[in-house]
Amino acid sequence: MVLLDNGLVARRLRDGTVTGPSPGGNQTATGTPPATEFGAATVGVMPDSRRLPPARLRALVAAPDPADVGSIASALGAAGHEIVTAYRIETALARLVDETPDYLVVSFGAIDPDLITFIARLHARSDAPILVVADTRDEECVVAALDAGAADVVPLPVRQLELVARVNAALRRRPPSTTGIEANLDGLTVDGGRHEATVAGRRLALTPTEFELLAVIAARRGEIVDHWKLLRAGWADHRDVDLETLRTHLNHLNQKLVAEGHPGLRNVRGRGYGLRIAAGDMGDRG
16 A cells, blocks of 8 residues: 555564654654554654644554554644554454544455454444545445444545545434433443453353354443344344344343343343443343
């Protein structure tokens, strides 16, 4: 991937150093990602004042290639955005929770089944717009990415100003957040990096699908998650899965939570599922 005049930042990202102008000096951010897992640093490059947005936005940039991450980070950093990086899927999922980005940019070069599943998992866990940087010559692959939850697919090679404009357009289309309920998680902890969940320190024996469903529900902290998002979380191609299958998995998940002393899940008929809140229950148990 090549962006306009961004080779220097891309090269410095490889060795963990990113520099740029700042009010108090030259160096803006430094960090040394380990060999097995990158993206430990938050990268910020001070923008051209003529393009300074009204609020500083945070982007999660996920790609397996350091050069791709560096190029995208340079383009978005020049627009005044704060960048959080991830080079592995599980790292990106964990940072999605820890960093709460305003939007995500994912670059895998080609759109394949693994990328489609990744997009679906991201979309199920967050309402933040997802922009996919990829080869767009295969129309069916582009449609699959959009259907999985991508807000936009940016063609290669990426042009810096176009990428920023597409980000801004995706953010304008983003519906207002409806999150309003703060739930007591009652000792429940979901660790996306380790792919495990515990209740009061006791590990839940979950299937991979049950974990994905719980991760999405827990991230909403009591808010109801609709059936569509849950289907995408558990199965990338949800068209092959019916609601009865979803209910069966959620019932098993609920039983495991309750067995460990957690209040479990609640079901709002016709809408979806959420965590049962210990104080002020609502809805019927699923």
